Amino acid sequence: MDFFSSNFKLGILGGGQLGKMMLYETRKWDIFTKVMDASPEAPCKIACNEFVEGSLMDFDAVYNFGKDVDVLTIEIENVNVDALEKLEHEGKKVYPPTKALRTIQNKATQKLFYTDHNIPTAPFTRFAYTSEIEDSISNGGLQLPFVWKSAQFGYDGQGVKVVRKIEDLNGLPNVECIAEKMVNFKNELAVIVSRNTKGEVKTYPVVEMEFHPEANQVEYVICPARIEDSVAQKATEVALKVAEHLQPVGLLAVELFQTQDDQILVNEVAPRPHNSGHYSIEASYTNQFEQHIRAILGLPLGKTDSKVAGIMVNLVGAEGHTGDVVYENMDTILEMDGVTPHIYGKKQTRPFRKMGHVTIVDEDMARAREVAQKVKETINVISK
Known part of the structure; x- marks a missing residue:
């Protein structure tokens, strides 16, 4: 099938920031995209070829949307799987496959899956x-x-x-x-596994995640993770084992705990581009969004190595601020070397809402981490 500058149509369920960053890649390759989201203000709306307003949990909305595209993918797990299953049975290409999505969508089912396949988990x-x-x-x-x-x-x-x-x-x-x-862990880690329709598999380097203690959200993603090579290898092996049993198509982000005695436990997974892979836009040879498109279209997977050390800082709404968003001190962070902000296009901020991220790249990891701290302390996502 010819995907580029053709009549091929890629459908994306979900119009948030992950979809928007996926569209950077489809526009680069001139792939026609159709997106559905419940919000008329979805970030994807400005970048796709065709936008449909509709509930991702509504059977008829998802089914009718899917009938009109050649390949259907997601940028969020909370979608109507029954509709996707019907489309799949009718021969529509749905990625990730509904079997994997149904397992992942329910955390209890997901945990039982790990137990059934001897995958280490809490x-x-x-x-x-x-x-x-x-x-x-x-x-x-x-x-x-x-x-x-x-x-x-x-x-x-x-x-x-x-x-x-x-x-x-x-x-x-x-x-x-x-x-x-509760797991007494040293580090929270993540590995992104990519798998295309032909079964080719590649992994990205292990990343380290630092979380906000109150919001339970990632504040920093650090690549490569500051861990022993043996631990990184073990983390990659566990992530590959999860992918081997789930058989995803596209990306599978595997979140992990490194325990005090260096055991690796799976926390949870996401079958799509993931916050832990945002650093790859600036730091990797093939960013996670391009890799997802390659995978679901059955194209050869790209090189996953990093070109430089990368740190991602999440931009979330400041506490006490709700309303029209203002990004305070953007000029100041743009003066810093190796700093690239990404603004997601959400007009309204609220406490801890993900509004964007900033990537810091540097050949020296310690220096990148220092700059990341300055960025975090400088930029403020507030309301008017």
Whole structure:
């Protein structure tokens, strides 16, 4: 099939920043794109060839959208899988495959998948409803502290809470969930695995993630991770094992814990471009978004090595600010060497909302980390 400057049509479900950055690559190659999102102000709207407003969870909306494209992919997991499954059964190319997406979409199912395939992960207990947890604690079936995770619809730190005492359960939604044993870890790591339609597989270097303690969001992504080579190898092997059993097409971002005794445990995965791979736009030979397009179209996968050390800083809405967004001190960070900001195009800010990111590249990792700290302290995402 001819993808370039042709009648081929690529469909993307989700119009957020990941889709917008995917569109950088489709525009580079002149691939026709059609995007659907519930928001008329979705960041993708300005960059795709055709935009459809519709709910990603609505069966008919997703099914009708998918019928009109040649290949269908996602930039967010919260989509109607039943509609995608029907399209797949009718011969439509859907990537990631619905079998993998259905497993990943539910955190309880995802954790059971790891257990079934002897993939190392933190011990957990599955609950049909959050209300069942208190009885389990009272009866000695569950020990405090633990991490509560909603089985579905969690993202960017939402649907996750550390429970240290019974009172911490107050106010949590009464939904299917898991209670996961807290891991005493040295580092949070991630590996992005790419796999194309022909089964070719490549991995990106292991990255290290530093999280905001309150928002449970990534603040910094550091590539390469500052870890021993043996640990990096182990992390890559675990990520490849997950991909081997899930059989994704496109990208699979595997988030990992490095324990105090250097064991590697899988935290969770995402079957799409991921926050942990944003550094690759400036730092890698083939960025993650181009690699995803290559993979789902069955093209040869690109080189995943880094050209220089890269650090990504997330730009999130400042606490106490809701409304029309203002990026304060942008001029100042643009004066710094090796700094590239990416603004996602969301007009309204709110506390901890992902509004953009900044990549810092340098041949010297220590220097890049210093600049990243200055960027974090300088730029402010506030409201008017």
